[in-house]
Amino acid sequence: MNTRRGFVKKSVAGLFAANMISVPEKSEAGSVVKKTPDTFNLAMAGYSFVHFNLDQSLEMMKKTDVHYLCIKDFHLPLNSTPEQIQAFHAKLKEADVKGYAVGPIYTKTTADIDNAFEYAKKVGVKLIVGIPAHADLKYVEKKVKEYDIKFAIHNHGPEDKLYPNAASVYKLVKDLDERVGLCFDMGHNQRDNQDPSNDLWKYxxxxxxxxxxxxxxxxxxxxxCELGRGIIDISLFVKMLRKIKYAGACSLEYEKDMKDPLAGIAESVGYFRGVCDAG
Incomplete structure (x- = not known):
């Protein structure tokens, strides 16, 4: 019987075999042209591991060969001491993982925003993913200037009255400091019947x-769903990433089978890398 785990194993084996095929230095088509490395990194959004501790999460990242993590506060609480932060980074370093951002962090007051920026500073990252109230956006701008830390507002789809899609965020931040921007959730954007690739270009x-x-x-x-099984054209999205020369992280946020996500994460990681390699 064909199971999803079997499909993943076959897909990974196929990709491995393809990578092992030697390519002649010269052929009738001429010299082999080396592919230009992409400017973006594949990462994991910490929320994918909401049911797992840090050790378990890092083990899954090791198995899927992903080395960048957006840090969630259930792995590193907002009130962590310097010693706890140091121990956290030591674990990441041992696993060959870099924490590149924190969040998403929900903020209801300006005090919450103060805490988010101070947390990011202590953790040592230059990016906060957050969901502030509309009324607090000017205050976010003030803190961005004070800390020189970027703030990326996360869109959450049609149920979200604050930021359903990329356009709703951009409309509110376009006249603010250029360090206030978007954490573009392409899936929620699509759920709001918007075009992810087009919005990636526009914003x-x-x-x-x-x-x-x-x-x-x-x-x-x-x-x-698994990255290759939904309605978004991932190949087109990757082409747009390259067209705009996107230089940030593409953090896989896998929200299916969240108590047993490894197979789906592995399939999605393999699919994304396959699309990138084929492009």
Whole structure:
């Protein structure tokens, strides 16, 4: 019987075999042209591991060969001491993982925003993914200037009254300091019946982070699925990443089978790398 785990194993084996095929230095078509390395990194959004401790999460990242992590506060609490932060980074270093950002962090007050920026400073990252109130955006701008830390507002789809899609964020931040921008959740954007690749192009100057995912439908009933199995054209999205010369992280946020996500994460990682290699 063909199971999803079997499919993943066959896909990984196929990709490995393809990478092992030797290519002649010269052929009738001429010399082999080396592919230019991509400017973006594949990462993991910490929320994918909401049911797992840090050790378990890092083990899954090791198995899928992903080396960048957006840090969630259930792995490193907002009130962590310097000693706890140091121990956290030591674990990441041992696993060959870099924490490049923190969040998403929900803020309801200016005091919450103060805490988020101080947390990011202590953790040693230059990017916060957050969800502030509209009324606090000017205060976010003030803190961005004070700390020189970028703030990326996360869109959450049609249920989100604050930031359903990329356009709703851009409209509010376009006249603020250029360090206030978007964490572009392409899946939730699609669930709000928006075009992820087109919006990536339109708002590229303010997109600091990407939550990489696919979904089953362009409406509120759409669910996260394995990256190659949804309605978003991932190949087109990758082409647009290259066109805009996106230089941030594409953080896989896998929200299906969250108590047993490894197979889906592995399939999605393999699919994304396969699309990138084929492009």
């Amino acid at each position: 590229s100057k303010r997109i600091f982070d990407i939550h990489l995912k696919n979904v089953t439908a362009a409406n509120k009933d759409g669910k996260t």
